[in-house]
Amino acid sequence: MEAEKKVPEQSAKQSGENVSSQPTMVKKTKPKKDPRAKLYKPERMLIMLSSPHLGTVDNVPKIMWTVIIALIPAVVMSIFYFGWLSIWMITACVSAALATEALINRMKGESFTIKDGSAVITGLLLALTLPPAFPITSGILGTIFAIGIGKHIFGGLGYNIFNPALLGRAFLQASFPVAITTWTTPRTLVDAVSAATPLGGFKFEKISTAFIDLLYGNTGGCLGETSAIVIIAGGLFLIIRKYADWRIPVSYLSTVFILGGLFWLFNRVDYPSPWFHMFSGGLMLGAFFMATDMVTSPITPRGSWIFGIGAGVLLVVIRLFGALPEGVMYSILLMNAMTPLINRYTRPKFFGEPRA
Amino acid sequence: MVKAKSISKEFFKGFWEILPPFRLVLGLCPMLAVTKYVENGLGMGIATTFVLFFSNIIISSIKSVIPKKVRIASYIVIIATFVVIVELVMQAFFYSLFEKLGIFIPLIVVNCIILGRAEAFASKNPIHLSAADGLGIGLGFTMSLFLISAIREILGAGTFLGMHIMWGSYEPFAFMIEAPGAFICLGLLLAMMNLVPTKLNGAN
Numbered sequence A: 001m002e003a004e005k006k007v008p009e010q011s012a013k014q015s016g017e018n019v020s021s022q023p024t025m026v027k028k029t030k031p032k033k034d035p036r037a038k039l040y041k042p043e044r045m046l047i048m049l050s051s052p053h054l055g056t057v058d059n060v061p062k063i064m065w066t067v068i069i070a071l072i073p074a075v076v077m078s079i080f081y082f083g084w085l086s087i088w089m090i091t092a093c094v095s096a097a098l099a100t101e102a103l104i105n106r107m108k109g110e111s112f113t114i115k116d117g118s119a120v121i122t123g124l125l126l127a128l129t130l131p132p133a134f135p136i137t138s139g140i141l142g143t144i145f146a147i148g149i150g151k152h153i154f155g156g157l158g159y160n161i162f163n164p165a166l167l168g169r170a171f172l173q174a175s176f177p178v179a180i181t182t183w184t185t186p187r188t189l190v191d192a193v194s195a196a197t198p199l200g201g202f203k204f205e206k207i208s209t210a211f212i213d214l215l216y217g218n219t220g221g222c223l224g225e226t227s228a229i230v231i232i233a234g235g236l237f238l239i240i241r242k243y244a245d246w247r248i249p250v251s252y253l254s255t256v257f258i259l260g261g262l263f264w265l266f267n268r269v270d271y272p273s274p275w276f277h278m279f280s281g282g283l284m285l286g287a288f289f290m291a292t293d294m295v296t297s298p299i300t301p302r303g304s305w306i307f308g309i310g311a312g313v314l315l316v317v318i319r320l321f322g323a324l325p326e327g328v329m330y331s332i333l334l335m336n337a338m339t340p341l342i343n344r345y346t347r348p349k350f351f352g353e354p355r356a
Numbered sequence B: 001m002v003k004a005k006s007i008s009k010e011f012f013k014g015f016w017e018i019l020p021p022f023r024l025v026l027g028l029c030p031m032l033a034v035t036k037y038v039e040n041g042l043g044m045g046i047a048t049t050f051v052l053f054f055s056n057i058i059i060s061s062i063k064s065v066i067p068k069k070v071r072i073a074s075y076i077v078i079i080a081t082f083v084v085i086v087e088l089v090m091q092a093f094f095y096s097l098f099e100k101l102g103i104f105i106p107l108i109v110v111n112c113i114i115l116g117r118a119e120a121f122a123s124k125n126p127i128h129l130s131a132a133d134g135l136g137i138g139l140g141f142t143m144s145l146f147l148i149s150a151i152r153e154i155l156g157a158g159t160f161l162g163m164h165i166m167w168g169s170y171e172p173f174a175f176m177i178e179a180p181g182a183f184i185c186l187g188l189l190l191a192m193m194n195l196v197p198t199k200l201n202g203a204n
Helices: A002-029 A035-039 A060-082 A084-108 A118-128 A136-152 A164-175 A198-205 A211-216 A228-240 A247-266 A274-279 A283-290 A301-321 A328-345 B007-015 B028-033 B038-061 B068-093 B095-104 B106-110 B112-122 B127-157 B179-203
Strands: none
Touching (some): A060 A283, A084 A118, A084 A136, B028 B179, B106 B112
16 A cells, blocks of 8 residues: 555656746746836836825834844843853753744744744743743743743734743743742852842842842842843833833833832831832833733733733732732733733724714 | 434544543533542542443433423432432542542532533433443543543653652653643643644545
């Protein structure tokens, strides 16, 4: 049976090769240009379309690679503080993301979407949210989950409900609760000296950290979240290029500041100051790079305000009253889930539409 | 459409054609809740099979005397009787398993598969076919629970029936034992079960 089957396949292949080789033969003779081509210059067509008239040259690869450029300062700082640990983790996560993306592209039979940079961003962001001494294999596992379950199960880029990198981190948090809360101090390289993050230290031992250390990132924490100042710089670059909606970081950060400040005013012993809230943990990274993800945040301006305020309230509640010291991940993921609803309720009215 | 019904056909359909809970998407609550460990999954499957087999037989044999209007209530009473038997037997002989399964043993009463088979099959078919149907579906359900609980236990705890089977440095990811792991495991298996026949048909 097998021999019989093979024969028609081979012949089909051969004929297929013949068919494919023929057009190339034709192509070789084609390049002769028609001398009259100059005379028929394409006429400039009048564009007859209804609004909106989009005149942008932005496309997915351009946006994605710009985001990656904006993340480079944070990557550099994480390498400066955590050395090889950071380099290995980032390399492993990015290459795992690309490999998973290619594999799933192949399984789905679609064109490869590696070059558009979306998988690179997912891998990079996930790596930046992991503790320095986190096992590399677990990081790779989280990346595979982020790309496979977080993005492609929902239909690929543009259809995902949740930010894939954050979903990958949530998966790792549920899977390895001990490893993901084991922190090392910066500049210790291989010797893993465990240390508390500023948030964990305040929550469980009431130790506060110097503000200047928070700003430059000389504290324990995830790879890319410690240095607030470079993340803000990258985020501002994105906002100026209009690839991130300024409303989301502004509303998110100011909600955290105001709400955290109110609690601080009432009880200065048990609750940290609003400045501490702003610059500790992953808030800056989350506010500028994760909450502003175009796919998973609301599309209307009013919706963006609601999104940021909601995430801010959730963050403060989780940080002050939850069992976890940090709540950026869950606050953004929960608001991601609300995004379709927010979009529906903030839909702009058509002109002349009666009031509901 | 009148098909000839044979005992073997009614028995084997529960293994692939309408394999619960993948094909017959019923009975999801017990399968999501008790498949943390193989032991729990198997225990639950066997208990369900027992109840399903006997309730199908009884319902099929007294289907002509049950008034149409109170049939659901009557089915529930019959099913509950067998569930109490299972519960008492487990308490007497498999107390540790009974402790682990907890509330999910009494909840077999409201397992959709059992009531569904009573309503859809046993109340319309003769006793021998109903018995084959109950046994087939029950064993299919046990098989599915075994599969899911094996995947979850091996990945999530690194053990199989309590024995360590993964290599020494394997770090189990507790995610699979948590509730979301059950949903994702079920979803992926469901996708695979839909994919395989499509691929096979496509190849033909």
